[in-house]
Amino acid sequence: MINYNGSLVSNSEITLHQNRGFLYGDAVFETIKVLDGKVLFLEDHYFRLMASMRIVRMEIPMNFTLEYFEEQILNLVREMGVSPSFRVRFSVFRKPGGFYLPTTNDVEFIVAVEPLEVAMYSFDSKAYEVELFKDFYVTKQLLSSIKSNNKLVQITGSIFAYENGYENCLLMNDERNVVEALQSNLFMLIGSKLVTPPVSDGCLNGVMRKQILAIALKMEGLEVVEESISPFDLQKADELFLTNVIKGIQPITKYRKKEYKTEFAAGLLKKLNAQVRLG
Structure with a gap:
């Protein structure tokens, strides 16, 4: 139907x-x-x-x-x-x-x-390894920020991830900055600083991205910024996690040889669920 x-x-x-x-x-x-x-x-x-x-x-x-x-x-x-x-x-x-x-x-x-099998947003602590997808790039333009049927980059990236045993891939724009994952926005925690790429870098203007930014901005002692992320920055991060409206928050546990914590993402998910219940 x-x-x-x-x-x-x-x-x-x-x-x-x-x-x-x-x-x-x-x-x-x-x-x-x-x-x-x-x-x-x-x-x-x-x-x-x-x-x-x-x-x-x-x-x-x-x-x-x-x-x-x-x-x-x-x-x-x-x-x-x-x-x-x-x-x-x-x-x-x-x-x-x-x-x-x-x-x-x-x-x-x-x-x-x-x-959906799971009603509320739930925290998945299983291994979740990602890799950069370098075959094609996200164009740094307004059309990249909307959801259209033109998804060949995401489709070919998904096939690459499947064929190579990764859970997901991170996409770069034409300036070689990391902008998002195949079906999610990207957040990076370094110390007390939470970073997500700006929409002007070519990432989707995600609805869940907006919710997470709003929640994070209310957290004491946390600096929240929208700025470009280079592949080198990923190696310096304490946590990496992905967001979309279906999954909520998905922590990344490994990128190349670097393994990441998940405590901040888990706490953020609790705040998200509390907001959903109140809303």
Whole structure:
């Protein structure tokens, strides 16, 4: 079951050879977590989707309000059953027509959901080794900060990680600074300083990234900065961890010969869960 343009259907009957999201990657999307019937970080997801649509010159329908966005998600979640938590993908794509130049900027959307095995954010202390992915780079530009269907860097990086026994890869921009992981933002703790790359370096403007920054800024004795991270900086870190809205916080335990602590990330996750419960 999916939500296609506001209707709950088992099949959208979209013709792939005419769909611009399939043909040209002419689509933007949000990956969202629903917990106990509530869309987590609703406003952040909605406003990022609206910003993404504006950046790629899609026409935003007049009825596409925050309330409408939430309703389309929850209507489908309620239809899907009793699981306490769901992963939601809300995809928006231009209507068919044209080649690189579309014949219209009007849009359609699809919402798809799947249940999650773990409802609350949980701390995973298992070994989690990463490596740099050097075959392709993230371009330092505005399009890199949004979630679009153009994910070939992340796909080829995921294959590289799988083939070489890594849990994840870290991506670099064209200035050879580390900007993010394949599906997550990156944070680095050095002493009492927490660092994450700025969006201007080409990383995704992550919703969970925003939550973690807000929580960290309230912690006493912690300096929180957004600045470029070089591969050399990774070797100096006490902790490295990744963030996204589905997993929450994923600590990195090893990069090359360096092994990392996880205590700060574990404490941060507790604060995140407390915020989610209160929200």
